[in-house]
Amino acid sequence: MTMTYAFFLGCIMPNRYPGIEVASRKVAEALGIKLVDMPGASCCPAPGVIRSFSVMTWLTVAARNLLIAEELKAPIAVVCNGCYATLKEASELLRERPEYLSEVNEILAATTGKKYHGTTEVVHLCYEIYEKIGAEKIKGLVKRPFNAVAAVHYGCHILRPARKGRIDDPEDPKFLDQLVEALGAKSVYYKDKLMCCGAGGGVRSGLLDIALDYTQEKVLNAKRAGADFIVDICPFCHLQFDRGQGEIESKRNIKLGLPVLHWMQMAALSLGLATPREIGLHAQVISADPLLRKIGLG
Amino acid sequence: MSLLIRPEDMQKELVEELNEWSEGSLIKCMDCGLCSSSCHSGRKASMSVRKIVRLARLGYKGLLDMKELWMCTTCYACYDRCPRKVNTVDVIIKLRNKVFEEKKALEPHKRVAKLFAEYGHSVPISDEVKALRKELGLPELPPTVHSYPGALAEVKRIIEKTGFTKLL
Numbered sequence: 001m002t003m004t005y006a007f008f009l010g011c012i013m014p015n016r017y018p019g020i021e022v023a024s025r026k027v028a029e030a031l032g033i034k035l036v037d038m039p040g041a042s043c044c045p046a047p048g049v050i051r052s053f054s055v056m057t058w059l060t061v062a063a064r065n066l067l068i069a070e071e072l073k074a075p076i077a078v079v080c081n082g083c084y085a086t087l088k089e090a091s092e093l094l095r096e097r098p099e100y101l102s103e104v105n106e107i108l109a110a111t112t113g114k115k116y117h118g119t120t121e122v123v124h125l126c127y128e129i130y131e132k133i134g135a136e137k138i139k140g141l142v143k144r145p146f147n148a149v150a151a152v153h154y155g156c157h158i159l160r161p162a163r164k165g166r167i168d169d170p171e172d173p174k175f176l177d178q179l180v181e182a183l184g185a186k187s188v189y190y191k192d193k194l195m196c197c198g199a200g201g202g203v204r205s206g207l208l209d210i211a212l213d214y215t216q217e218k219v220l221n222a223k224r225a226g227a228d229f230i231v232d233i234c235p236f237c238h239l240q241f242d243r244g245q246g247e248i249e250s251k252r253n254i255k256l257g258l259p260v261l262h263w264m265q266m267a268a269l270s271l272g273l274a275t276p277r278e279i280g281l282h283a284q285v286i287s288a289d290p291l292l293r294k295i296g297l298g
Numbered sequence: 299m300s301l302l303i304r305p306e307d308m309q310k311e312l313v314e315e316l317n318e319w320s321e322g323s324l325i326k327c328m329d330c331g332l333c334s335s336s337c338h339s340g341r342k343a344s345m346s347v348r349k350i351v352r353l354a355r356l357g358y359k360g361l362l363d364m365k366e367l368w369m370c371t372t373c374y375a376c377y378d379r380c381p382r383k384v385n386t387v388d389v390i391i392k393l394r395n396k397v398f399e400e401k402k403a404l405e406p407h408k409r410v411a412k413l414f415a416e417y418g419h420s421v422p423i424s425d426e427v428k429a430l431r432k433e434l435g436l437p438e439l440p441p442t443v444h445s446y447p448g449a450l451a452e453v454k455r456i457i458e459k460t461g462f463t464k465l466l
Contacts, residue, residue: 001331018430018436019424042418042443049414053411054462060459060460111455156375157374160377162374195338196373200372200373201370201371206406206407213342217342
């Protein structure tokens, strides 16, 4: 049976890194996964900033997004840890706490004339590929082995809050390393591999220098361990590593230059589905050219 | 930094509100400091989760003026590792909501909130990315509120109705 999902785009992927959107659509299609658009979806809304401003606004707008998928009768698939955090947490709150569901539905009735029944499931497409298709099968589809050293960055909200049941072991996760190695790369162990990128919780927008301290430390740790690139599964981490390195280079006069790829971009290249240009690598701040030369694409 | 907390700075109502919000976990804090030792912001900046939770436990109203409240990236390491299962991040989020209600938010956060309220996207499209989308073979605007004015109107009504607009 075809795997069908309502594809939730969020903000940063479609509005800043559309190459990740192209890559995700191509990879899904090649793996026999059907992605249905969610017409009129909005910001998830962001679990750091918007939830910090008003939990009730955050929850109700999230419910409206969940409702669009409920009407499409499909689970939501995301390729962003931030969207995953919000939609997963909101879907659980609305399923487990009837008082929230009825309050949200009162607001939805008055503002949209619709009702959310609390049935939408939320998955991260990268983990869904790992779980339902598997790293071994991906390995068999590789056309261009990604012969380079990867610094794997999970990002926080795919693993945590583990107490509420997220993915894998938050202190020693494996799935993304396996997905990355399936494409032919070597995943290198580096210091503070599980540290946050620094962007979340409104820190990037509110206190940029602290966010950049995280990014600088992680990128330097990855480089010292011999990484050729950093691979993420979240457009917000992606933006923080890509633009953040540019900001560090210009504000602090430190040369970093570590290319940044979302796993979907890496897979699109490895499975022979797209050229680097078609997945927007030329539009990123940090040049991917040294990496592309190394894997025979430059 | 030592902090002198006078009885008049402590509000029992604030403790009760935060404790209820944290599902009764706040008052279980035993001040062990595992949260702070797990915190990467704690290494890089003046943030101390232990201090925030301790002051919340006391109902210290000056918390709302502390910049440290905004240094948490919500990575949830402290939340998962807390041996008393205190919902640390939830306490911080609730305190931040109160900062917004008192209109004391940081300027850049107010700007993000306004973008969200106007476009339904916290990070809306730009002309540069419209051109890039077209170059990559995607529609210039994604099939989100950016393409559906009626959908954006719905989101704006939710934002208004939930009192968000008043906070701006």
